[in-house]
Amino acid sequence: MPIPDPTAEPRVLAGAVSPLTADLVHGPPRRAEVLAAGRVGVYLRLDGRVLPVLGPDAVALPSALRVTEPLDVAALAPGDAVVVGEGRVRLPAATVVARRTWRPARVPTGHLGLDDGRVAALLAAATVEAPGWLVAGTAGAVSDAEPEVAVRALVGRGPGLTPSGDDALAGALLLHRAAGVPSDALAAAVRGRLTATTAVSAALLEGAADGWATPDVVALVCAVARADAAGVTTHLPAVLAVGHTSGRDLVTGLAATLAVLAPTGRIAA
Incomplete structure (x- = not known):
């Protein structure tokens, strides 16, 4: 040798x-x-x-x-x-x-399509095992005009380089952009808490706030925003395969955000 x-x-x-x-x-x-x-x-x-x-x-x-x-x-x-x-x-x-x-791939700014329920059902089925705090916390962060409290409870919560709360918030930020819904308050709240999580996750959240993500995630987010059930079916498995729970948690953020966003692209009351 x-x-x-x-x-x-x-x-x-x-x-x-x-x-x-x-x-x-x-x-x-x-x-x-x-x-x-x-x-x-x-x-x-x-x-x-x-x-x-x-x-x-x-x-x-x-x-x-x-x-x-x-x-x-x-x-x-x-x-x-x-x-x-x-x-x-x-x-x-x-x-x-x-x-x-x-x-790198970036989510374009668009508008939210009218979902006939199929996309929401696909996302719900994919995230049925997501913890309740993640679903409720993301919904609160998206629907609250002052999301700081909800964001504080999510950022850094969960194990690994990209904690579950961060992955869900990344999904929320990306879908807001794809849906053409302003998310300045949510993005500001997330950026204000970046020191509460890992440096790797903070960088990914910062990117998500500007629409940057992996190609598979971008494709899925765009399909969700277009209410394209076939596209969601195509791209969902690759995203769910990311990490131990990272893909599922990001999809949880998409599901919770979609449930709050109205077909008009405005935040539901």
């Missing part, structure tokens, strides 16, 4: 950077803190923002630096430091070079 050369240079992997984080990757070299590392990649924090560096098996997060080959991040642990800048992310086992840019 050959003995590894300790002086060998790390291998170079080609990556595609999101325009949402290209300024971080192409900026001057600086220290980035490891937030989490796992099978699909690593999450880094620098300049107060989160940069996911993700391999081919990862969900296409809108702010990610995507790599076409598997990433070896076994040597990294939360709190470790790596160097990011000049178009590169220098990891212990590899250097990722941003050779191109990819375009």
